[in-house]
Amino acid sequence: MTASTELTGTAALTRLVLRRDRVRVLVWVMAVPLLVLLTAASVKGLYPTQHDLDVAAEASRDNAAAIAFNGPPLALDTLGGEVAFQVGTIGLVFVALMSTFMTGRNTRGEEEAGRAELIRALPVGRHANATATLLVVTAMNVVVGALVALGLVAMDLPVTGGLAFGLSYCVLGIVFAGLTTAVAQVSENTRVVHGSVGAVLGAAFVLRAAGDIGDGTLSWLSPIGWVQKARPFAGERWWPLFLALAVAALAVTAAHALSDRRDLGAGLVQPRPGPPRAAPGLGRPLGIALRLQRGGLIGWSCAVFLAGIAYGWVAADVEDFLGDNETMQDMVARYGTADLTDSYLAQSLMVVALLGAGFAVQSAARLRAEESALRAEPLLATPVSRTRLMGSHLAVALGGSVVVLTAAGLGAGLAYGATGGGAGQVPRLVGAALAYVPALWLFAGLTTALFGFLPRAMAVAWAVLGACFVIGLLGEVLGLPSWVTGASPFEHIPHLPAAPHPGVSAPVLLTAVAAALTVAGLAGFRRRDVG
Known part of the structure; x- marks a missing residue:
């Protein structure tokens, strides 16, 4: 089967996903930027002077709990650095959840509900549905990143920092979309897929927290840590974002390879049989x-x-x-x-x-x-x-x-x-x-x-x-x-x-x-x- 044949029907399925999930898409792409921008407005209101920023920065630099919860304490004596510190990690978690739920719903969820089998009875390629889902979710992350960046720039924050901050959201969402696509090939159950990727997200949060409290080494084992290494508003670095995108590409490639080795509706790991009798x-x-x-x-x-x-x-x-x-x-x-x-x-x-x-x-x-x-x-x-x-x-x-x-x-x-x-x-x-x-x-x-x-x-x-x-x-x-x-x-x-x-x-x-x-x-x- 050629690559073009495997992707037959991708455009039509993309339109179908957008049509069916238009409300979910709209809610997600508006809610995450709104969270960031409202928090940014809150930070501006809470710390209106440089003295207020300096006091907050001094108190946060050595506070292990605040660092574990919020992220690396970079450029906290600036408004942009304080915004990134206050909303950076929690916003990244929401973006990862958005990508996980949307990708799992439209890949493994469609197979579990039996709708994917009906669609495959039409002239539709094997990888068309997963590709359509990835296109939609990637577009959602691009819109989220763009709205976050534009909103921060509109609040008179540095353009380069706002761009790095928005790109970090976009890239992490793409990473978790790729991971969810790969995990969806393994289990037959949508809840197991969401739970497994959620466990990866939890481990990423813990590793990032431990790394930020320490010398930063463990943060390199976390996708959240990778995108935060872009250092928005604190001397931006772009190459960690390319590292994250490379991992996302590897995950999507692995997902396609695994998909070729399983039956439609099945997973690579067979579900464990339940007990012969139900609990009372x-x-x-x-x-x-x-x-x-x-x-x-x-x-x-x-x-x-x-x-x-x-x-x-x-x-x-x-x-x-x-x-x-x-x-x-x-x-x-x-x-x-x-x-x-x-x-x-x-x-x-x-x-x-x-x-x-x-x-x-x-x-x-x-x-x-x-x-x-x-x-x-x-x-x-x-x-x-x-x-x-x-x-x-x-x-x-x-x-x-x-x-x-x-x-x-x-x-x-x-x-x-x-x-x-x-x-x-x-x-x-x-x-x-x-x-x-x-x-x-x-x-x-x-x-x-x-x-x-x-x-x-x-x-x-x-x-x-x-x-x-x-x-x-x-x-x-x-x-x-x-x-x-x-x-x-x-x-x-x-x-x-x-x-x-x-x-x-x-x-x-x-x-x-x-x-x-x-x-x-x-x-x-x-x-x-x-x-």
Whole structure:
């Protein structure tokens, strides 16, 4: 088979991917640059003078936790260097996830769903679908990199630094698109593909963190470390980006070679056969829901636990880090206390609670995925009511929200306690994190209501959560009016441990609204058609 024959139909499949995933593409390519640019605006607001930048740079250079979480401390006494430090690593992680999910969905996901086999019955080449997916994902990364670079230049940051920063995002996304394409040839299961590439991303983050804290050697073993070696705003170097692109090209070449050695729909590694008899719990809807969602629950819990550790580790030095910053002093007044450390912890716990709300939305929406994959109807054909089936997934969403917030508070408490706060910080910060349970339940209720009445519009829940992120992280810096900030349920939760007089009326009201949305969603699901 010639190369041209193997790519027959690539153009048509590219248009198909763009048509089918146009909403996902638009959300990703807008969300990542928006994250970077809003953070850049926040940094400009937090450090308006050179003195503020110098104080922040001095506090960050020797802070191992900040370096591990944010990246190499390069040119921190400049606005561009501070922006790269604050948003560089987290933005790169989002770009890698974008490429992983989009590539896995349109390669292994299409084969697992059986659609790839139907398409291959047409005059379509063996590598056409993977190539079309790579073209779309590469274009997405180019657009993300261009928007990031143009946005930073528009904020009067150096052109060369902005270009290097944008290119680092683009190149890392292409690397993970190539890696996902290669891994998709190995396993038959999309979740295994995403989990495997996610493990690579986690290892890349850890190696980069260890290298940046040390002498930088280990960072060369990490794709994240490669693109950060481009040193945006700190004396740019371009050759590490070419190294990363070479690895991406090798991954794509390996993917094509592996694809030639397997059957369509199969993987190079055969799935392990399951036990001859199912576990007793799988005979009940709740057991099935727990089995389906345990991976997500563990993943989200670990993520917020690590985020809690990162924030808690910095808490002991926060007064030295931000004590002379007038903008941060104004943010302290927002919580009604003069204790800068408690205010920092309150803000940090709100951020990890916003992250935890992602689990609540994803978990409550899991039944929609089961319905779309036609796995819900066979269950409903048994003596299982719609209310019981949906209630089992809701139980995981509501109970899992408590677990996720507990993990966040535990991580912050352990880290802050180990750096001088004392053992009493663990129960104190766990309790402060659990104060956000009503807010997470509200998002679970909103997702349930959308599932019951407008299942095609469930992305609205993610859009609302994104708006809450902007309000919570940048509302004060951007000077948003009170009626806008008041739209976020997280703003009505007592900001512990800083709130001097935490009330219970707002959390009770949020819980009541969550319950009403949940009941409405259950009623809607009982009355609409399945599928």
